[in-house]
Amino acid sequence: MRAPLRWVLWDVKDTLLRVRSSVGEQYCDEAKRMGLSLKPAEVDAAFRQAYRHHSRRFPNYGISQGLDGQSWWTEVVKATFSQCRVRDPVLLNEMALNLYKNFCNADNWEVFPDTKSALEKVSSLGLKMGVVSNFDNRLEAILRGCGLLSHFNFLLTSEAAGVEKPHVAIFDQARRKCDVLPTSIVHVGDHYTNDYLASRSAGIHGFLLDRTNNSNQHNIPKEHLLSSLDDLPARLQQHMEKCS
Structure with missing residues (x-):
């Protein structure tokens, strides 16, 4: 038995559940709030590259290397925007923090x-x-x-x-x-x-x-x-x- x-x-x-709109669109919305104009397709491509790179170098949010989820995602967001010619470190940090918090919001997810x-x-x-x-x-x-x-x-x-x-x-x-x-x-x-x-x-x-x-x-x-x-x-x- x-x-x-x-x-x-x-x-x-x-x-x-799934992300309600593409990462590129959500990142572009945040960039727009900061006075930047970026194209979702470009941001999506940059995100995929940054995500793959950090996943290989720091698997599972870099836990075994002394990182945590927030610090890992902060670096992914900053690397994404950096590839899209955003260079201001203060702006990069602010957008990374805002996006980390935004993805806790149920409005960004579709059940x-x-x-x-x-x-x-x-x-x-x-x-x-x-x-x-x-x-x-x-x-x-x-x-x-x-x-x-x-x-x-x-x-x-x-x-x-x-x-x-x-x-x-x-x-x-x-x-x-x-x-x-x-x-x-x-x-x-x-x-x-x-x-x-x-x-x-x-x-x-x-x-x-x-x-x-x-x-x-x-x-x-x-x-x-x-x-x-x-x-x-x-x-x-x-x-x-x-x-x-």
Whole structure:
């Protein structure tokens, strides 16, 4: 007999919610408030380059190198604007601080239409829920502002964990918080490597959320795929019935 299902763990970004408008647009809005005129496409390209560079040099917000989420993002923002010919250090610092705070604002995030109903239905099945996310410590404020925080028994960000997905250690920390066997846990996320493969490597039942039907290349069993979060409660119900 399978271990009974007790917990559902969630990824957040691009699973439960997403950035409402592009980074380039949001950065340009901040620049405009400072009297600067920049093009979103140029800023987007600069951001992608800065983000990739800092992610390689200082993985997981540079926690192991003495940084934290805020200092890491400050440098990413400054590097982005510097590539767009903004040179004033005072201005760069001010925009970086403002943008770090702005992304705590629920107005900058869009909750997917299927998110709240899925969370409510999963809870109605008697399952506890937690978050395992490659995110910085602003996540609690963001989820609170989006009206989602109350659904979760705990949040585990990669900044707080000191390790990021797909490393199995972050799932081991989550399992200890759940205080059950890995086979009593389900994880739901949109990233094939970070969510699906990583959770299953930790012995957890992984579901891959594929809103764009782009997962055929990975040869994933159909029963592990979700085209919408609306599909999840029935899948969990089936799993629970098999374990009873």
